[in-house]
Amino acid sequence: MPRTQKAALATVAVGLIVLGIKLLAWWVTGSIALFSDALESTINVVAAIAVFVALRVAAMPADDNHPYGHQKAEYLSAVFEGVLVVIAALLILREAYYGLLSPEPLTAPALGLAINGAASVLNALWAVLLLRWGRAWRSPALVADGRHILTDVFTSIGVIAGIILATATGQDWIDPALAALVALNILWTGWKMVREATGALMDELPDPGLIEDVTRIIRNHASGAQEAHDLKIRVAGAMTFIDFHLILDGQMSVQDSHDICDRLEQALKEAFDGKASIQIHVEPDHKAKNEGVVGL
The missing domain is CATH 3.30.70.1350 (Cation efflux protein, cytoplasmic domain)
Structure with missing residues (x-):
């Protein structure tokens, strides 16, 4: 199995581990922001599976119907992943909206932060590896996946900051409000991913x-x-x-x-x-x- 496919398959495993950890953090605290963070990780797992499939298709040799090869399958994966990022952001905004309407106090926030922080460290390390490998191996699918996971890391950082602030001030509305702000940032990242991938599909002028x-x-x-x-x-x-x-x-x-x-x-x-x-x-x-x- 080519190294790019191995990296994509490992990403699925890492995504499942991170998802489990984040769901535990949400279950411990009841935080809407942590639930939103876990929701994005669900998208990460689905996207990682799509990347693996796309890399297998892209590795297929040229044939009578595809004389130039199948490499553009990676860009289709990047577009799909960008769309998933946007969907995740919209779902997070929905949860944040209902959280703002009925803010609730958090339970065991310190434990939840510790659990979520561990997942974020694992995500950050894996994202750096994917970006490094994707650029070295010239794989747009791995680069897109690395960027996607980085948005998850930024989400987690924002969520942790929001929970700390909400706990310190007793203002429960801060938790869903910050989740909404992070979701807007994720929307922007998803748009850029889709834009870059569609540009490549249209044979846009290279760097x-x-x-x-x-x-x-x-x-x-x-x-x-x-x-x-x-x-x-x-x-x-x-x-x-x-x-x-x-x-x-x-x-x-x-x-x-x-x-x-x-x-x-x-x-x-x-x-x-x-x-x-x-x-x-x-x-x-x-x-x-x-x-x-x-x-x-």
């Missing part, structure tokens, strides 16, 4: 740093060519698709032009750990544009 890296590689390994233009880059999961036009001397032999293209393809694939698809369209020198291109 400028990636474009600069590809341009530099072409410039440094295209000896014998005159110019490169019409550079297009799109990213789908761990794969990067690159195509451009390469201007060569019109009298150059097919073998020489082929050698230049091979050299460029090898350099680009090495830069992306082999996870790159390169398409180079060779053109004679009278096709040069001399503007907005990679000068060689």
Whole structure:
């Protein structure tokens, strides 16, 4: 099983453990904010399962119906997860609303805080690992899952602060009020997750740093060519698709032009750990544009 799938499967297990701990904290205190926190963890478990399924689909090789592979399944997972974050936030707002209408005192708040705090530490550590692995392995699904879990951590921090404040002041309405504020922050995070994933599905222009890296590689390994233009880059999961036009001397032999293209393809694939698809369209020198291109 690939490492990304192992990480996703482990996330399901971690999510179930965290969910159990948070439900215990809610049962001990009766806090609406802690219940809302546990509700978001339920979404985490469902989202983790979706990520695991998406990664298995994304790992499938290209076939007749999907000649470019299945990598975009990861972005579908990220969209789904973002939608779940938004739903969780709306459910939390609902609970906070009813809590504000009828605020109730908390029971055993210190014990509840300790229990919830343990779950938050576990969540934070796992989120950091997912973000690190997702970026290193170029997996948008793992990155989205890490961000989702981080929102859970921020929720827990806000909830803990609210319970401490409510207990210290005797103002029971603070508990549901802070839960509502945290829910609004979760809504914003969910929107950003959906926005980024849909942008990738629509082949939005990649990060400028990636474009600069590809341009530099072409410039440094295209000896014998005159110019490169019409550079297009799109990213789908761990794969990067690159195509451009390469201007060569019109009298150059097919073998020489082929050698230049091979050299460029090898350099680009090495830069992306082999996870790159390169398409180079060779053109004679009278096709040069001399503007907005990679000068060689």
